[in-house]
Amino acid sequence: MQEARHLQQIQPSYIREILAAATAEGVISLAGGLPASDGFPLSLMAESIAQLPNTPALFQYGETAGYRPLLAYLEEHYQVAPTHRMLVCSGSQQGLDIIARAFLNPGDGVAMEAPCYPGALQVFAMATACIHTVQQQATGPNLGELEALFASGKVKLFYAVPDFHNPTGISWTLETRKQVAALCRQYGVALVEDAPYRELRFAGEALPLVASFCPECSLVLRSFSKVSTPGLRLGVLSAPEDWLAPLIKIKQASDLHSSLPIQALLLDLIAHPQFPTHIQQLCQMYSGRYQALASALSESLGRRCEFEPVKGGMFIWLKLPGFDPLTVAKAALSKGVAIVPANAFYPNDTAPDSAIRLNFSHEAPDTLRTAVRRLASALV
Amino acid sequence: MQEARHLQQIQPSYIREILAAATAEGVISLAGGLPASDGFPLSLMAESIAQLPNTPALFQYGETAGYRPLLAYLEEHYQVAPTHRMLVCSGSQQGLDIIARAFLNPGDGVAMEAPCYPGALQVFAMATACIHTVQQQATGPNLGELEALFASGKVKLFYAVPDFHNPTGISWTLETRKQVAALCRQYGVALVEDAPYRELRFAGEALPLVASFCPECSLVLRSFSKVSTPGLRLGVLSAPEDWLAPLIKIKQASDLHSSLPIQALLLDLIAHPQFPTHIQQLCQMYSGRYQALASALSESLGRRCEFEPVKGGMFIWLKLPGFDPLTVAKAALSKGVAIVPANAFYPNDTAPDSAIRLNFSHEAPDTLRTAVRRLASALV
Structure with a gap:
């Protein structure tokens, strides 16, 4: 039987393909x-x-929106806008x-940072949406480009990861947050704020959710995969009350509902008295792993690579001027280290920049150092 | 923000609305x-x-197709066709x-029993499919109607619940199973066999899955909600190997994957040595509840109602000639018993028959008898 037309353009996730290869004996994976x-x-x-x-x-059928005591707790403790209602999801994905x-018709425009x-x-x-990308800068999206795009009337949703972006690790400045919120309001664009890495901050101050400046036109996705465990598959979506009905449908x-x-x-x-301590310890652990990876990259690759320091999250976006990212990914795998080439992070697999994404959360510092040595040997 | 067009025709499930009303203090629910x-x-x-x-x-990210030891066990013990591969789902829904x-384009035809x-x-x-219904008889779908529909070339998928159908409780005969399989083969229609109630047999002999007669054009949905617990949200889908890629996408x-x-x-x-005994006990319990409900209906309603005896599952399909099912549902709720009117089981909420669905699995025999007295008092 032929797959549906809307699927024929979509390849299985390259990242998940690499993840599969990365489980081979002896391969260190910085890919996931x-x-x-x-x-x-x-x-x-x-x-x-x-x-x-x-x-x-707890083992019977439950309500579609989620387990009520969990919803009540989140409402109080998770910076949910007072005008928002929540829906528990099987992961923020x-x-x-x-x-x-719930909201996109075929051809509707979606903006994203690239x-x-x-x-x-x-x-x-x-969803057969029309995807428009806006260049990402060190402060967040290029606001001039974003406004021009919004002004064109082509965009219904703006999908954003303002805290420790995947893949770049960049966090938007406060000023950018306010300006993006103002643009969404002005042009009637709905903001989809995806915040899976928000709690994984090991330096600097937490900034408000962008949605806090425009709650009436925002949907917020919170993941529990990074602070509890991914195997649970739980996240929560919040949105203005009158947007909830189609989401629930x-x-x-x-x-029907999540487990x-x-x-x-x-x-x-998350209500456990030791949970805040757990998050602190997790951030300390990731800080140590980030430092180990960052130092090893500077030592082993020196001027052959460039990267912006990050203050949290899980990734370093490593620029390798003059290298083709796919060739690097294949060479690295042959040396026993899996990474994701920039291509995976652009529509149509066409990357304008020579970069690769490296994960630092999963492996211990010593392993990260070994991985960098292998990567360096692949770059000769 | 306006919901997507494909949602605008869809009302939230009437059954789940009733389930919500049915949780009111003092209401006995035979609706769910x-x-x-x-x-x-x-x-x-x-x-x-x-x-x-x-x-x-077990708490890390996992593979999309499912937990490998579970897939291996199911392959061996769950009558999966040798040419099929499986995908674990969050419930068979x-x-x-x-x-x-994965397979439907807008306007594609889907056949179902009504x-x-x-x-x-x-x-x-x-999925904006075009739904065609075929009349259900005591033996299964009306085969003449089904063949005429298949021959029209309008149908891509035939969705069927051959064991203890929801809502009617009917199980297809062996002969019907073979003939439907032959028709699917002859006309190139894919069979979607949904078997959530298959293990809940308390009388008669189990019959082969329809898919066993046409595995190369079948997808089979198995639910664990009825034999383990619904709160887990697990089911498994099996399909010919070359149909799996779009399903996985x-x-x-x-x-990403189920918990x-x-x-x-x-x-x-399911691998526990006592699990077969658990299923037996469950079937005995449901048999007792079914007998209690069936006897109470015959005693209290006599000739005002008609129903076919069932040999398993969870439901009695009660025909009430001369009554309007929606009016009955409302009157019953006012007397403290929730049931689902026939309308909920037809496209566009238009029911040709005066019938209601009664669940017998959830409540104890005494409660079922009380529910029937309330229902009878609503039918005056």
């Missing part, structure tokens, strides 16, 4: 966006996990897919 | 498709649940949504 398995807060979860069978109601299905998160490219391509038709025992576990975890 | 909470195999799961934190790998998104499962109507409407873009710890729990449960 995997959190550190040794940083999982399993000890904080063990008691709740063991108690689950004592609450049969699902939240994004639900937004696209380079951009491949999972979002996939979702919007599947899609969630209902697509899987209830898992939602109850997540609530116990 | 809820398994018995007191039949959940939690004691068989407790040990595995407690052990989960000892395997951090998600499997159905993924099939529709009355039909509202969750399937929702999915196919959302959709699953990946929509939520890993939950998949590991399910594997431990």
Whole structure:
């Protein structure tokens, strides 16, 4: 049977292909966006996990919007705008897919910074949206380009990752946040703020969500994969109350609701008195891994590479002037290290910059150093 | 922001609306498709649940197709055709949504028996498919009608629930199974066999899956909601190997993969030496509840109602000649019992028959008898 037309342009995620290759014996993978398995807060979860069978109601069908006690807790503690309502999703990836299905008609315009998160490219391509990219700068999106695009009337949604962007690690300045919010308001564009890395800050001050400056035209995606564990598959989507009905319709038709025992576990975890300490420890761990990777890159590659320092998140965006990123990725894999070439982060796999994405959250400092030596040997 | 056009025709599921009303204090609900909470195999799961934190790998990102040991077990024990491959889904509802998104173009034809499962109507409407219904008889679909429809060339998929159909409880005869398979082969129609109630047989002999007679043009959806617990949200989809790639693409873009710890729990449960005994006990319990409901209906309503006996599943399809089903549903709710009117099981909410669906799996026999007394008092 032939696949549907809207799928025929879409290749399976290159990143996930590399992830598969990266599991080969002896390969060090800096390719994924995997959190550190040794940083999982399993000890904080063990008691709740063991108690689950004592609450049969958690194993019954539940409400589409989510487990009510979890929603109530998030409303109070997760900077949700007072005018927003929430929907629990199976990871923020699902939240994004639900937004696209709820609001996009074929050909509708979606703006994104380039380079951009491949999972979002996939979702919007599947919705047969028309994707417009805006150049990313050290402060956030190029505002002149963004305004020109908004003014053209072609854009319905602006998808953004303002905290520790994937793949570049860049965080928008406060001024950029306010200006983007003002532009969304002025031109009637809905902001989709994806914030999976927001809590992974190891330097500098947290800035407000962009959505806090334009809650009436924003949807916010929060992921728990990075601060709890990805295997749970939970995230939460918040949106103005009158935008919730179509989101709920899609969630209902697509899987009725997310796993209830898992939602109850997540609530116990994020409400645990030791949870803030867990986040601090996680950030310290990632800070150490980032420093190890950054130092090794400077030492081994010197002037052959360039990268902006990051203050959090999981990635270094390594520019390698004069190298072809796909060739680098293949050569690196042959030397036993997996990375993702810039191509994966642009529509149509065409990258204007010679860059690769390196993950620093998953491997220990020594392994990161070995990986950099292998990468350097691939660049001769 | 306006919802996408493909959503504008779709009302939130009437059943789930009723489920919400049905949770009001004092209302007995025969409206849902809820398994018995007191039949959940939690004691068989407790040990595995407690052990989960000892395997951090289960909390990391996993493969899109599913947890490999679970897939391997299912391949061996779940009547999967040798030429099929599997994809673990967040409930078989998600499997159905993924099939529709993977293979349907706008306007493609989908055949279903009428009355039909509202969750399937929702999915196919959302895919902007063209839905064709075929009358259901005591043996299965009207084969003459089905062949005429297939011969018209208008149908790409035939969605079917051959075991203990929702809402009617009817199971197809062996002869019908073979003939439907032959028709699918002859006319190049893909069969989507949804089998959530298959294991809930309390009388008669199990018959082969329809897909076993035409595996090369079948997709099979198996749910674990009825035999384990619905809160887990797990099902599995199997399809010919060369149909799997588009299904995987959709699953990946929509939520990356289903919860890993939950998949590991399910594997431990279905491989538990006591699991077959659990299924037997569940069927005995449902048999008792069915008998209680059936007897109470005959006693209280006598000739005002008609229904076919069922040999399993969760539902009685109660015909009430001369009554308007929506009026009955409202009157019943005012007397403290929730049921679903026939309208919910037809495209466009227009029911040709005066019938209501009654669930017998969720409530104890005494409660079922009380519910029938309330229903009878609403029918005066």
